[in-house]
Amino acid sequence: MGMAMASGSQTVSLPHRPYSITAGFLSYLVPGLGQIYQGRKGKGILFLVCLLTMFLTGTAMGGWRNVYLPDPEAYPQTIVRLPFAGALELKGPVKALFMRVQYLGQFWIGVAAWPALWQYNELYVPSENANPFLHNLQRFPADENKLNQELTDSDKTPDVAWVLTVIAGVLNILVVYDAYAGPAFLLPIRTAGMALQKEAVA
């Protein structure tokens, strides 16, 4: 640790926070939950409110239809030509992600994007008559071409909407890392005499 004398007080570099897989995983599930678990409640609540609001706002602006993982069988054979590796036919989840790349970003928001995985795996959902919202929540659209045409004909709101959801998910990657390993920069604290200031140890 670095030490320097400065008019009766000292600056002390903080020891690095121990890595915490639990906190990182909790922050993946719900943004900010890992920070709350670690006692950094203010930051945790900030991440929770900001990221979930951003994600849900984006989803709502998109009519609750812009977060989904498509059925790979709904698309024709997809072959990707890779340099030095030849042609590769995409199948299953890889093909689904290739056809809906946005979900690679949206996935990282955590539990809020899990209904798409639930729908992809055709797990139980209420019937459309019983609960149309849950039935269609993050479900692959029955007619994706119709949805694409609606997006083409509309203003830019749906485009902004899915971008918000992807940004929220990608930012949560940084939040997960903050929970796992602490902030990127640890600022040294100035001590009064030899007593450490409490606020420095967050």
Next chain:
Amino acid sequence: MVISLVYSATRYDPWGAILVETGRWILRMTTFLGGIGAFLYLLATFI
């Protein structure tokens, strides 16, 4: 602003440092967008 705040909060722990970094990012983005706006305005005016 929300994105700047969240990003800055992942860089630092003390709230003072978070808010200072957020302010810096807002300034950078405003300057950048303002520069682009000014350039486009000049382009539209004189060309």
